[in-house]
Every structure is written in C-alpha cells, then in structure tokens.
Amino acid sequence: MAKSNTAEFMEALTLLAKEKGIEPEVLIEKIETALTIAIKKDFPKSEEINYDIDIARNKFDVSIMKTVVEEVTDPANEITLEAARDISKRVNIGDKCPLKIDTRHLGRIAVQSAKQVIKQSIKTIEREQLVTQWGGLQNSAVSAEVKKVETDSLNAIVSVNGTEVMLFRSDQIPADDLHEGDVVKIYVSGVSASDKRPTLRVSRTHPELVRKLFELEVPEIADGTVEIKAVSREAGSRSKIAVISNNENVDALGACIGPQKNRISRVCEELCGEKIDVVLYSDDPKEFIKQALKPATVLSVDIPDEEIRACSVIVPVNQLSLAIGNKGQNAKLAAKLTRYKIDIEPEGGRFFENKE
Numbered sequence: 001m002a003k004s005n006t007a008e009f010m011e012a013l014t015l016l017a018k019e020k021g022i023e024p025e026v027l028i029e030k031i032e033t034a035l036t037i038a039i040k041k042d043f044p045k046s047e048e049i050n051y052d053i054d055i056a057r058n059k060f061d062v063s064i065m066k067t068v069v070e071e072v073t074d075p076a077n078e079i080t081l082e083a084a085r086d087i088s089k090r091v092n093i094g095d096k097c098p099l100k101i102d103t104r105h106l107g108r109i110a111v112q113s114a115k116q117v118i119k120q121s122i123k124t125i126e127r128e129q130l131v132t133q134w135g136g137l138q139n140s141a142v143s144a145e146v147k148k149v150e151t152d153s154l155n156a157i158v159s160v161n162g163t164e165v166m167l168f169r170s171d172q173i174p175a176d177d178l179h180e181g182d183v184v185k186i187y188v189s190g191v192s193a194s195d196k197r198p199t200l201r202v203s204r205t206h207p208e209l210v211r212k213l214f215e216l217e218v219p220e221i222a223d224g225t226v227e228i229k230a231v232s233r234e235a236g237s238r239s240k241i242a243v244i245s246n247n248e249n250v251d252a253l254g255a256c257i258g259p260q261k262n263r264i265s266r267v268c269e270e271l272c273g274e275k276i277d278v279v280l281y282s283d284d285p286k287e288f289i290k291q292a293l294k295p296a297t298v299l300s301v302d303i304p305d306e307e308i309r310a311c312s313v314i315v316p317v318n319q320l321s322l323a324i325g326n327k328g329q330n331a332k333l334a335a336k337l338t339r340y341k342i343d344i345e346p347e348g349g350r351f352f353e354n355k356e
Helices: 003-020 024-042 081-087 108-134 207-217 252-257 259-270 285-292 317-324 326-338
Strands: 049-054 059-069 078-080 096-100 140-149 156-160 163-167 183-191 200-203 226-234 238-245 275-280 300-302 310-315 341-346 352-354
Touching: 024 049, 024 059, 024 108, 059 081, 078 081, 081 096, 140 163, 140 207, 156 183, 156 200, 163 200, 183 207, 207 226, 207 238, 207 259, 226 252, 226 326, 238 252, 238 285, 238 326, 252 259, 252 275, 259 275, 275 285, 285 300, 285 310, 285 326, 310 317, 317 326, 317 341, 326 341
Parallel strands: 059 078, 238 275, 310 341
Antiparallel strands: 049 059, 059 096, 140 156, 140 183, 156 163, 183 200, 226 238, 300 310, 341 352
C-alpha cells in the first residue's frame, strides 16, 4: 500500500474505531481476518499470510510467506534462494521470505468480500458491546426520559442511563401521549438483531412489563414470597396476571392489590389506566381456568384430554357476556394466561369458543 494511501487508511481506521467505540487493535484483528479471506481468493494455495500493521507508525504491510528452497516444487509456498536474495540478502535455505502484496490490486470480488466481513465484524463488536453494557438491564423495567418525539411517526427517542434509544410508536401503549421531558417505564427485551446498527429493543407493550412493574411495586413479589406464574396482555386495554403465594400466611391477591388498592393503582397509572385482573394460579388446570375467567362465575370446566389443552366451560346465562368480555377480550386473555383453548357455553347450549 502506497505511503500516502497508508496514512489515509490509518487515519480513517482510527476515526472509525473512535466513532464506534472499538479498540483499534480489535478492529485491526477483524481487518486481518477479512483480508485473509480476500487474499485466499486471489492466492488460494498460499498457506501463510503475514500482517505488519501499526497505527502509531502508519504501517500497513501484508505479505505471503514463502519458504526458501534449492528447488521449488510448490510455487505458491516456496521460493528459490536466488529469487529470495533479490528481496533480502540475509535469507538462507529454510528461511521464510516475505513477498509483499499490494492490497490495491486484489480482485474486485475479493475486496468486496473483505469489506463485507469487516462490516459484519463491526456489527458483531457493537452488539457484543451493547450486551456487555446492558446485560444487567436486559429483561427488566427501567425508567427512561423522553428526549424527542417525532412529529409524523410519533416514534420517541428516550434516554436510558445516558444512552439514547428509539421507542417506536408500535411499542408504545395506544394511550401514550409522550412529550419531551416525560419519564416513563420501559421494558428492555434485549439487543436488536437487525442488519442496521445494533440497538436496544425497548417496549411499553410487552407483557413482561406488567410483571416487572409489579415486582417494583410489591415487596412480596420482589423477595419471592409471592410469585407471578403467568401474564397475558392486550396493551393499553387489559391484562391478567396469575399469582401464587409461597407462604401460607401471605395473601397473594392482597399483596398485589395493596392497601386501598394503592399498589395495583400505581401499576395501572404507569400503563395509562390499563385494567389489570389479578387471579390465583392453581396447578389444577380446571381451577386455574375458573380463576382466569374471573370476574365471571364458572359452573364447570371439562378437559377431555390435557395434552390437547382444550376445554369446555359452562357459565350461568347471565354471566356469559362477562365471561366472554367486550369483543371476546376476557376469554382471549384467559386463553393466553392458561394456554388452553376455551369453549364457553351457557347453561343449555354451546355459544362461544376461544383459543390461546
């Protein structure tokens, strides 16, 4: 690589490393891997490639190493002593002789392959950095400050511990009306796997946000005395959580609701008034299904085959609309909560069917 080109390349490499927050040495390692792939396309039989890359000295040398021999039998990896002495007067039989490669003359396909490897490597490094940085926050609810709301899309840029993340409108609660300076709770589900620059995946519609908010509000859940066994949700409208107490002296429902409903009210307020049903979990599927359909009263539950996970439920005629809910919502949430297909019938005949 020509001297001026080398200097420009090293400067660009330094800026790229700084921009991406990547150690230059790590980036150089990825570039070497990419160049090896490229060189192998043009020199497929070469067995040893040597790199001498030094950012501080603006040095970028790439060589194919050949063994000095009396008679060449493998031209891709061997060189005669006479030819080697034209490169270095100090080499002898058995030594390695470097034949420098001008990387500008590599084939177009080879160069494109190298660029693709470098690009993908940078994404991998960025993703690893995000995972390292946010590993402790993944699968948790955190406070985020709204920095900006886009006028047309209503996508919001929020700040989490100083890092700006996009909260898309599709991941906002329908009733959300976000403004700059608002502080809201978001659920961090992980790091994106998109082809663009990796970023945190955050949401206010994820069912697990309900679980995490209750963990924050209810000490008995935080310490494991009360356990949330399942969550189902239609964000912005209604959720159901199934809870169980691991201490016979602690009322799971009372702990979640709190004195004067203050605990559940704070969760509902954070979710823009979303209605939340707290029901008791049971290892008995029939009892769990009865609980899941509350506030409706259930007369009986018939499960012909538990492996199929389908059941028939009988309710009083005057409870049918309550069991089904507005637009089938109560039945849908109960089906998601229990993971059972639920066929609801009034006393006297079949009327409604819903599945998970």
